Amino acid sequence: MKAIPVPAIAGAYLFEPTPHLDERGFFCRTFDADVVRSAGIDPDGFVQDSVSRTRKGVVRGLHLRAGRGEAKLVRCSSGAVFDVVVDVRPDSPTFLGKANFELSGETQVSLYIPAGCAHGFQALTEIADVSYRIDRAHDPAEDLAIAHDDAELAIRWPLPVSLISERDRQAPPLAQVLKR
Template structure:
């Protein structure tokens, strides 16, 4: 498994596995405690695994947590997604940077999203499954959502939006949340 830093988002990492492919399909290790530890992440620091299934065109995001934040490993386990990370840590050297990734079930690449960064994605296939490994149990009172279509973020979603949740569709802009500093 290869670990690559994401220059646009301080502390973000890409974990690219080496699948073993044969006539049956493939086998791929998607998490390895020694590799994660060598990358500077506590592999025992994760508290919850979750999965979402989305239909083509759905946008989920942009989500983050208040308080101590939430670090997560994100992987598209089936299908394909356009994945987005926005650095919203005011003291970060990459504050307000936006980075995009195409994640797929074929590649099984995992993105490490540091605490304080917003995350979201758009399903490019029908369906697309996204797996999350999160460092803290979910507390809905800490949920923060930023408008996925915020003009200050200018995220170039590749498909027309088919649907979002009510929470995502009605989310405030980054400026309205008080997280915008210049």
């Protein structure tokens, strides 16, 4: 497994596993504390694991947390997603930088998203399962969302958006979230 820095988002990393393939399929390590530590991330800092199952065309996000934020390690364990990260940390050298990736069950690549960055994705397959490893317990009072179709961000979702949650539908644009 190797750690690959994401230039557009300071502190973000892709963790690319080395799958062992044979006639049965594959086996690969999806988390390695030593590799995570070598990227400057505390592997013992994660306190919660979660999973979402999403249907094709659905967009989840863009989500972030108020306060000290929330760091995440995300991986598409089955199917495929178009994953987006936006740096909304005013003191970051990559403030307002954005990056997108295709994460899939085929590659098992994990994406580390530093606290203070917004995150969202769109399912590209009929079903996509995304696993999250989170660095602090969830507090719904700190949940924030940015409009997935904010003109300032100009995210080009690869599929027509088939469904979003009511919360995401009512999410304000980035400029309003930054004023908070």
